[in-house]
Amino acid sequence: MNNTSGHTIKSEDNTFFAKPFMKWAGGKSQLIPELTSRLPKEIIDTGKIDTYIEPFVGGGAFFFYLKSRFQINNSYLFDINRELIIGYKVLQNDPKELINHLNILEIEYINKNEEERKQYYYNIRDRYNSQINSFDYIKYNTNWIERASHMIFLNRTCFNGLFRQNKNGEFNVPHGRYKNPRICDKENITKVNLALKNTEIICGDFSESSKYVNNNSLVYFDPPYRPLTKTSSFTSYSKEEFIDNDQIRLSEFYKELNKKGAYLILSNSDPKNEDPNDDFFDNLYKDFIIERVNAKRIINCDPKKRGEIKELIIRNYP
């Protein structure tokens, strides 16, 4: 297989083409070509990444892509969303049991009529939400497998296929009407499991990634978007908000990691889409290379506003 530079990478395992196991708001699949063409020359030339770090992993579209095309020695993936992290850890530790759970959910769901499916969906959703206060999110145990299966089930069968939580952490998306949803994607679960080898998955704030970063690291930041409009609330991936102060905190963190000599690449929404005079990110990242690329924003709730917009890509290397 060739990477972008024509460098041949050996296919020693079957990690190729693993896709995100969750449909996630802000998923970066459509930005992958823009990001890849801006990888450091050294990485493109050698086909190797010593340490890959993603402080806001979400669905992990870029991680899975890189993992299938580059030789990555170690990866560290962070996210503050504890439900998502449960999913990653179960995919890493217990893929077969997860497949068994999802298989049962799929068979039970698919064989029902529309009204029964709806009932089944809300039963799972109620059960999922009722566990929040008593669930052990700290210590990995077999209950994590069922919870991850429910999260994936809800993601596959809910309206618009997203994962949205309210302030209390409850999953609050209504039932969707997919005719034949793929609830148990056995093949992809197996690929994701392989892609997660040599990977540490950590639930926490982005700043906790600092200790893993050195001058052999590539860090890709994809923080929650700064809302395009004052009314838009699409930064709510989890019950925690990501406000302008967090964007500022992140830019300070970026400067701190820059001093460590790591390669840093960051994507974000461009506030100039709405207000051409908004220099928020231009000011925060003025010491770095800022580019604006075309992107299709798919998380806007208003379909009319889902057209081409600009996205920022910010690098600390030529």
Ligand SMILES: C[S@@+](CC[C@H](N)C(=O)[O-])C[C@H]1O[C@@H](n2cnc3c(N)ncnc32)[C@H](O)[C@@H]1O
């Ligand atoms: C834009 S999404 C990442 C999307 C991802 N690149 C993808 O392809 O799916 C941002 C992620 O940051 C996470 N997040 C929000 N606040 C955070 C924080 N303070 N530290 C770490 N992760 C955070 C959210 O849970 C969400 O998964």
